[in-house]
Amino acid sequence: MSDDIVISVRGLKNAFGEQVVHENLDLDVHRGEILGVVGGSGTGKSVLMRSIIGLQPPVEGEISVFGEPMAHLSESEALEIRKRWGVLFQGGALFSTLTVAENVQVPLREFYPKLDLALMDEIAAYKIIMAGLPADAGPKFPAELSGGMKKRAGIARALALDPELLFLDEPTAGLDPIGAAGFDELTKSLQKTLGLTVFLITHDLDTLYAICDRVAVLADKRVIAVGTIDELLALDHPWIEQYFKGPRGRAAVAAAHAGG
């Protein structure tokens, strides 16, 4: 597998009992890109992400991350791979009884239990700033934060281990347009400054137009197309056409052009 391919999925099948969610699904994610993953509700975007990060064992197929076939790793090898990615789950998934700083420290405690406490505090403070939160957010509890701040706290936690790869599941869902645009800018600037590869599930057309290098479209249990938005539109596929050229798609194009 080429060094340029960070995630490779081949012939993936996922099912829950009789319900087949994915069948013969193939996908490559290239190093350094922001790949947007779109599809109707229930097409299996989150299940795909969960399969890649090892939370949903596939029925069939091969998934490699950083060139390593995930199904054939020992526990310690899998741990080494997991250290190299960060995940922002849908809704942020913060621990409500922990402060923001303690939430950010969760992966540090899991992977580096012997790390000096002062160093953990320092790393958490740094990640909180990197995520665009004010420094005084550290001692706050999630319930004291706005929706946008919770998402940023989730990003700070996802960045805790200096990942090369970031998984974001609907990061702008529930944010107002200004908050969502701010989050898009944060994602883009993290990708650029840290050289991250980003796997980004979204329904947000503004996000797709503003920051995604390529977009993968899930339908019919597989990835039916992947490419830049212009490449997807050239395919003349009815769902893609309707998705990108419907009223919301047109508004997103106008916003992208207005934003330069």
Ligand SMILES: Nc1ncnc2c1ncn2[C@@H]1O[C@H](COP(=O)(O)OP(=O)(O)OP(=O)(O)O)[C@@H](O)[C@H]1O
């Ligand atoms: N743990 C589970 N047990 C049973 N069925 C599940 C489980 N997780 C997901 N599913 C089913 O798999 C399908 C795909 O779910 P998934 O959450 O991946 O969709 P999605 O594309 O992310 O949807 P949305 O855009 O609405 O978030 C759905 O029909 C869902 O009900």
